Amino acid sequence: MATQHSRSAARLMMAPAVMLLLGWMLVPLIMTLMFSFKKYLPLRGGDLGWVGFDNYIRFVSSSSFWPSVMTTLIIVGGVLLITLVLGTLLALLLDQPMWGQGVVRILVIAPFFVMPTVSALVWKNMFMDANYGLLSYLWEFFGAEPIQWMSQASLTSIITIVSWQWLPFATLILLTAIQSLDHEQLEASEMDGATTLKRFWHIVLPHLSRAITVVLLIQTIFLLSIFAEIFVTTAGAFGSKTLTYLIFQRVLESQNVGLGSAGGVYAIILANIVAIFLMRIVGQNLDK
């Protein structure tokens, strides 16, 4: 409901944001598409002409391609699962009456404000180092053999670090949602004889569906592109190479822009598949 005046004003005012994002999306995208059909080696001759789908075929047939896709999905899926489950439990706990709730909340959300490079470095060296890391002391204390975290359990390590960073976000969103739950509804169901578990399943969880969607959407956006956590920990070694990191290596380390760009197009396609899937859910949930 508005007038012609306000509608044209609205279009005008939306224009800068839309144009900027459109440019930000299209210009590099078109360049990437162009490079992906070329043999392009900046340090070894530069633009060496069109090569059709060669880069695409080479990128997929490379032995690192499918493992990197798997790694990406495992990391994203693993972090989502851990943060959602632990986040829900933690949110339920924080919703209970207690002393010092505010302080606990601050303690819990603090990791979100730590730079990814810092958290990766701190975890890698001070906790997961096989010789001096705190976790090694802990393992030794219980008489176990310390784990070579970065090499023997690289994915677990990365998932742990990233989950630690994102758990605060999931917890806070879910806690906010739980606090908005109508307590009369819970009391009514208690009167009806529902057990705690049933109440959680039939009342609390459905109420959280929108919050869970938001967590899924926003975390996926950020998780698909995690970089620093891998860059400073394993640098892609020991089976921790995500698609993002593989492309990064092709472009910057082996300086093969054509091949990297083809990989970029694959990554864009993968992201779009996830995006379409997510947008469907979010679109529905936004209307609520």
Added chain:
Amino acid sequence: MGRIVLEKVTKKFEHVEVIPPLDLTIEEGEFTVFVGPSGCGKSTLLRLIAGLEDVTSGSICIDGRETTSLPPAQRGLAMVFQSYALYPHMTVRKNIAFPLKMAKMDQAEIDRRVTTAADVLNLTDYLDRRPGQLSGGQRQRVAIGRAIVREPSAFLFDEPLSNLDAALRVGMRLEISELHKRLKTTMIYVTHDQVEAMTMADKIVVLQAGFIEQVGSPLELYRAPCNRFVAGFIGSPKMNFIEGDEAAKQGAHAIGVRPEHIKVSATEGAWKGVISVSEHLGSDTFFHVHDTGLAETITVRVDGEVSFDHGDTVYLTPRDDMIHRFDANGLRI
């Protein structure tokens, strides 16, 4: 100042026509009330006049000036919103001064006008408070103050009393009527409450589904409603409608009798029935009479002292000169 003429105005949202072609003239200084059930298009009509919505076709002239495509600010109108729409971050003084500041009036004149308005509306003691610290009635007055300082050519009120409690509503109704008597500026007032319409209006415009059903003074509408909708909408309790043989006797498809135009007797009368509920208001008594064989219930309004009760059998007689007759299309005969 303040003659508003609407010519063949229509409004469509998407493809739904909410206002079919409509003509209406509001005379200078008139207190006009748009009344109708919710969703009848009365608020939309007001917003079209205000310029908050575009007309789909037709024209709106204010004081002979074509304003159809002017933005709200240039139409010289002031509006009081249902939610009052006060600026919560500004003091009462700043709220009232806002339109003057937007008009780039000089500060001395702004101060003078704000002081006068505050004085008129009993807001002087509250000028430095914020809307959040005021009661509903005070907020309402601030909204009115913000409207009057601009000295607009007409005031638009969009259900301004619906957020107040019943007692306050009666008081504010009087205040707005007094304000109109004093300022003599055109006012257009939207409400779904026919009591507000009857008590305040010089001219009532009854709307339904975007159509104007009837335009007239309160008593004209009461005495000679031009169709069944208006007849049923104006007056409280609602007019009784009777169809069938009883109406045919009068040469009509349906007849209508207002509750206050029916005589009640314990012994004799035209129609016999049983009282199901009697409501004693002190000044008046309402009887809901069943089993007359005419309609579901007949409502009767009598003097407060008449004492019948639930279950009593009564005889009802309508006043012959007060029977409204309608044809099959619901139009007055």
Added chain:
Amino acid sequence: MARAVSFNRKTVNTALAWAIGLLIFFPILWTILTSFKTEGQAIADPPIFLMFDWTLENYAIVQERSDYLKFLTNSVIIAGGSTLLGILVAVPAAWSMAFVPSKRTKDILLWMLSTKMLPAVGVLYPIYLIFIELGLLDTKIGLVVVLMLINLPIIVWMLYTYFKEIPSEILEAARMDGASLRSEILYVLTPMAIPGIASTILLNFILAWNEAFWTLNLTAAQAAPLTAFIASYSSPEGLFYAKLSAASTMAIAPILVLGWFSQKQLVRGLTFGAVK
């Protein structure tokens, strides 16, 4: 009515929540503590919790080795600049979406968010080339623009959700009162949305502060912010825990301090305005 909870249950809740809270916070606490140890004590076996010789020498060494203040200034300029620029672009857009919605509004919003899903690495080289072409490589202005673009969808989204809570009648009242669009946004909408705008600024400042893909790949010596400062400690020869901890503490301290003073807006902002 609030349910009366037994004292015992509240005690158990409190103990459990504090234990978990401290566990989650522990890596940060440990980093801060270690930054005050000597290198020897930092790797002592068994680990020393509090009973060590507190020292500030690590901070002095870190500052000497790499000019912390320069990185800090870069971080502040880049994070602050990109956030403010983003707000300037996003406020009008969010106004349009919240108050003049059309059938396409939701699509545009979702499209904006979807641009965030474009893998940065896929377009790294083109951006790199453009930056070289425009002479933006290793400049603060270049990073300000890029980080603004990355966070713009989130800023628009957050402002949109906050603006939507403001009744449109108030803006219509301003319009009736003769306010131009500029006055309407400047004098009515913005002051009313201050808490939401503050949350948006805060969260996006932090996101920009912590951004570690573009800041690492598009800077060298001149414009490098704290992400790059800390990344330089990932090389094996820099692995001295106490110094690493000092550098880490220096990198995150501004944000932690900022967070401490604006908890309310932060908690609100961290939900991205998506949940009430």
